[in-house]
Amino acid sequence: MMHFLEQPFGWSNFFVFLLLGIVMLLIVLGFVTYAIYFERKVIGWMQFRIGPNRTGPLGLLQSVADVTKLLIKEDTIPRKAERQLFILAPVITFIPSFAAIAVLPFASNLFFADLDVGILYYVALSGISTIGIVLGGWASNNKYALLGGMRSAAQMISYEVPLVISVVGIVMMTGTLNLRLIVEGQAGGFWHWNFIPQIIGFVVFVIAGISELNRTPFDLPEAESELVAGYHVEYSGFRFAFFMLAEYVYVFAIASLTTVLFLGGWQSPLPVLDFIPGIILVPAQIFVHRLFLLLAARDAAAHPDRPAHGSRLAGAAAARDRQHFRQRDFNGIGGWGRMKGIMKGLGVTFKAMTAKKVTYAYPDVPLEMPDRFRGIQHFEPDKCIVCNMCAKICPTECITLTGKPNPDPEKKGKVIDTYDINFEICILCDLCTEVCPTEAIVMTNNFELSTYSRDELFKDMKWLTDNNENVRKENNSAAPKGGAKANA
Amino acid sequence: MLDRLIGFLSSGENLVFFVFSLVAICGAIFMISLTRVVHMVMALALTFLSLGGIYITLGAEFVGWVQVLIYAGAITILMIFGIMMTRHRGEAETEPQRPWHNGLLLVGAIVLFGILFYVIQNATITPQSAPVDPKDNTLQIGQLLFNQYVIPFEIMSVLLTVAFIGAIVVAKREED
Ligand code: SF4
Ligand code: SF4
Numbered sequence: 319m320m321h322f323l324e325q326p327f328g329w330s331n332f333f334v335f336l337l338l339g340i341v342m343l344l345i346v347l348g349f350v351t352y353a354i355y356f357e358r359k360v361i362g363w364m365q366f367r368i369g370p371n372r373t374g375p376l377g378l379l380q381s382v383a384d385v386t387k388l389l390i391k392e393d394t395i396p397r398k399a400e401r402q403l404f405i406l407a408p409v410i411t412f413i414p415s416f417a418a419i420a421v422l423p424f425a426s427n428l429f430f431a432d433l434d435v436g437i438l439y440y441v442a443l444s445g446i447s448t449i450g451i452v453l454g455g456w457a458s459n460n461k462y463a464l465l466g467g468m469r470s471a472a473q474m475i476s477y478e479v480p481l482v483i484s485v486v487g488i489v490m491m492t493g494t495l496n497l498r499l500i501v502e503g504q505a506g507g508f509w510h511w512n513f514i515p516q517i518i519g520f521v522v523f524v525i526a527g528i529s530e531l532n533r534t535p536f537d538l539p540e541a542e543s544e545l546v547a548g549y550h551v552e553y554s555g556f557r558f559a560f561f562m563l564a565e566y567v568y569v570f571a572i573a574s575l576t577t578v579l580f581l582g583g584w585q586s587p588l589p590v591l592d593f594i595p596g597i598i599l600v601p602a603q604i605f606v607h608r609l610f611l612l613l614a615a616r617d618a619a620a621h622p623d624r625p626a627h628g629s630r631l632a633g634a635a636a637a638r639d640r641q642h643f644r645q646r647d648f649n650g651i652g653g654w655g656r657m658k659g660i661m662k663g664l665g666v667t668f669k670a671m672t673a674k675k676v677t678y679a680y681p682d683v684p685l686e687m688p689d690r691f692r693g694i695q696h697f698e699p700d701k702c703i704v705c706n707m708c709a710k711i712c713p714t715e716c717i718t719l720t721g722k723p724n725p726d727p728e729k730k731g732k733v734i735d736t737y738d739i740n741f742e743i744c745i746l747c748d749l750c751t752e753v754c755p756t757e758a759i760v761m762t763n764n765f766e767l768s769t770y771s772r773d774e775l776f777k778d779m780k781w782l783t784d785n786n787e788n789v790r791k792e793n794n795s796a797a798p799k800g801g802a803k804a805n806a
Numbered sequence: 807m808l809d810r811l812i813g814f815l816s817s818g819e820n821l822v823f824f825v826f827s828l829v830a831i832c833g834a835i836f837m838i839s840l841t842r843v844v845h846m847v848m849a850l851a852l853t854f855l856s857l858g859g860i861y862i863t864l865g866a867e868f869v870g871w872v873q874v875l876i877y878a879g880a881i882t883i884l885m886i887f888g889i890m891m892t893r894h895r896g897e898a899e900t901e902p903q904r905p906w907h908n909g910l911l912l913v914g915a916i917v918l919f920g921i922l923f924y925v926i927q928n929a930t931i932t933p934q935s936a937p938v939d940p941k942d943n944t945l946q947i948g949q950l951l952f953n954q955y956v957i958p959f960e961i962m963s964v965l966l967t968v969a970f971i972g973a974i975v976v977a978k979r980e981e982d
Contacts, residue, residue, distance in 0.1 A: 403844070434942045438871040442858075445878035449851060452885050456844055468889070471882045478879065495944055 338430065342419060350566040351381040391555040396459060399552065403457035408553065408560035411450030414443035415564040415571065422574045423498040425584045436497035437489065440575060441482055444530060447564060448474040451549050454561070458552035466548025473529060481526035484519040488512050488579055497575075501583030508587040513580040520580045527572040532565065687763040689790065692748045694764045696789050697737055697782035701758035704732040708750035708759055716740040717750060734758075737779040741767055763788035823863050830856035843888035851881040868944040 355370060355378065362369025370377035395404055421436040423429035433439050448470055455467020489495055491512070492503040504511050513520040550561045577583055687693065704721030717739055721732035751761050762785060769775060777785075814820050833853030840846045854877035861870030951959050 400844075403848070433867065435867050435871050435944055438868070438875060442871045442875035442878060445875055445882070446855075448882050449878060449885070452882055453844070453848070456885070456889060464889070468886055471886050474882060475879065493945075494942075 335430075342430070343416065346416070346419065346567055346570060347563075349570055350563060351385065353566050353569060354381045354384070385559065388559040389556050393555040393557065396552050398459045400457040400459065403453055404552075405557070407450050407454030407457055408557045408564075409450070410453060411447045412560045412564040412567075414446040414450075415567040418443040418571050419567070419574075421497055422571065422578060423501060423583065424574075426498075426502070429498055432498055433496065435495045436500075437482075437485055437495045437579075440571070441478065444568065444571075445474065445478065447568070450564075451561075454553065455549035458549075460552050462547075463549050463551045466551070470532065470549060473532070477526045477529040480522050481530060484522035484526060485579055487516045487519045491515065497578050501578055501585060504582040505585045508582065511580065511582040511585070511587075516580065523580065524576065527576065531568050531572055687765065687788070689763075691763050691765070691790075692746050693762045693788070693790075694741070694746070694767065694777075694785055695739060695751065695759050695782060696762050696786050697759050697779060699734050699737070699758070699779060699783060701756045702734040702737070703756055703758070704734050705755060707753045707755065711749045711753045712744075713747060713749065714743045714745055716742075716744045734779070737782065739777050739782060741775040741777055742772055761790045762786070763790060819863060823860060826856045826859040826863065829853075830860070844885060847881055847885045847888050850884070851877070854878075854881065866943060868947055 358380070359369035359377075361367075370380035373379040373383045395401060418440050420430045421433050421439050451470040452467040455463040455465070455470070458464070488500060492500045494500065494503075500512075550558055553561060704719065706719070709715075709717040709719055717737070719737045720735045722735040724731055724733050746761075748761060751757075751759050754760075759782075764785060764787060767775065815824065830853045833849045833851075833856065836849035837846050837853065840849060855874060858870045858873040858877070861867075861873055
């Protein structure tokens with residue numbers, strides 16, 4: 319890369335850089351896609367759910383499907399919004415986030431720019447993104463959005479200074495602001511990495527970094543529990559996608575920056591491991607940090623919005639933690655309390671991750687319904703004496719039946735000819751089965767009725783007769799039981 | 807006179823400079839002429855960012871990015887104050903019409919531009935005695951700041967501290 323940068327700038331160089339930029343964009347997009355997938359999986363695990371598992375093998379295509387949906391979704395702009403600025407805001411937010419990646423060195427010979435002021439460049443650009451967020455909040459003409467935008471600005475002011483100051487130690491130790499040279503200064507095993515002499519700086523940087531990313535516990539701008547979704551509440555479709563993209567690209571960038579500044583970049587942790595090419599080490603490290611950001615940040619207070627049975631506990635713990643963080647934030651108590659909170663959140667996450675999932679993978683693993691569950695009726699024509707009781711008692715009049723004379727001339731009475739239940743209106747009240755003197759109609763534990771047409775909800779005798787699985791036990795014997803039936 | 811201009815425009819670096827200056831000037835003009843506070847702040851942001859760009863084209867990377875860093879933050883704060891401290895409805899105050907004003911302004915602007923253009927075209931700018939190495943100017947700034955200019959630097963820091971303390975004192979008094 320160095321020789322490209324040192325050449326005079328011409329068309330051929332331009333195309334090389336354009337190509338590399340596009341490749342990088344694709345890599346980052348792929349990263350974002352699977353970061354979202356991974357995040358949802360982890361949140362699922364900690365809430366005793368399974369997470370996305372439908373689209374593609376193991377749900378791997380879920381994010382792809384979501385992004386496609388976002389791109390083709392109707393793009394709404396509120397009528398009273400400030401139109402131009404509303405459109406501009408996601409762009410202002412996204413462009414710096416991607417531009418910031420340019421200074422990150424990925425290996426000793428793989429970097430896009432060899433800037434002498436790499437750190438400054440990164441911090442300056444991330445400041446511009448905040449303008450986009452504030453602008454989006456303001457242009458939406460929505461109180462929640464405005465509050466979210468203002469909080470974002472306030473948060474940026476409070477945490478950008480610690481972020482910059484936390485790396486001053488490294489800059490002084492290395493004598494440069496150039497990220498590539500900073501990594502080169504950390505060669506020769508992990509005990510040369512900056513996080514050991516700069517442990518305080520490292521802790522401060524990680525905390526301020528989480529705050530720059532607007533992730534929990536610093537998700538004040540979004541704060542879905544109190545501000546709905548904060549600054550992007552009015553955004554939909556691909557404009558919303560741009561805000562999200564910017565957020566995740568910053569996750570990537572901050573994780574890489576942590577790697578580069580404090581954890582030796584592409585330098586291998588032990589001299590024996592020198593044979594591992596740096597290009598593998600950096601992504602591996604980025605991955606580890608991302609994991610940390612994810613686990614510690616978002617999932618410490620993962621949205622307790624889909625409470626499966628077991629997630630209550632995790633959700634409650636998370637909500638408490640979040641409250642705790644918020645208060646700390648406003649009381650201005652420093653980093654250690656937050657760190658402790660993050661660790662607590664991590665504890666909850668890890669404990670919940672290994673616990674048995676209480677969610678079911680529904681159609682693949684059928685639901686176990688309780689014995690007394692009132693499901694779709696099963697009908698046995700041979701038992702029916704055409705007494706019409708069921709049709710009479712049915713509160714929604716969904717049973718229609720006709721009888722015919724008994725084909726056996728020796729016997730009196732009728733046998734059933736047609737028997738239909740209209741499940742469009744059946745309320746599964748169980749009255750028909752209660753009233754039937756011969757238990758000809760009984761309930762089952764089956765409940766799957768969804769179809770693509772209403773006509774198919776009109777079930778005839780044959781269908782009802784064939785619906786003979788999971789027949790409810792207490793109704794399944796002709797022997798009467800229970801109060802009223804004992805006398806019948 | 808014109809061939810200088812053509813020579814100026816034929817270099818890519820100068821073109822970039824030209825675009826940045828144009829954007830900066832446009833931003834400044836919009837800043838004055840727009841009526842809503844947030845729009846004005848955005849125009850101002852445009853100016854500041856282009857100024858940062860100009861610094862970078864001139865090889866002053868450190869100053870350029872610090873400009874972006876500081877002013878991006880400043881813009882955000884300005885925006886907050888703009889949103890919090892101004893009224894947002896009924897902003898359409900019409901100024902009294904003074905038709906001959908515009909004519910005079912135009913004449914004045916043209917004359918000023920003419921004078922500036924003439925002076926700049928005729929000026930002979932001697933190149934700096936010690937050309938600054940564009941490589942690693944952060945280091946050079948640091949060295950200059952802590953050797954040659956250490957006293958002005960210290961005085962400035964003291965001044966800033968005094969201003970800080972003053973601000974705190976003023977804010978405290980209002981609280982009582
Ligand atoms: S379950 Fe109730 S509503 Fe449904 S067919 Fe029987 S009596 Fe009618
Ligand atoms: S109540 Fe029972 S026996 Fe009587 S018509 Fe209905 S299904 Fe047949």
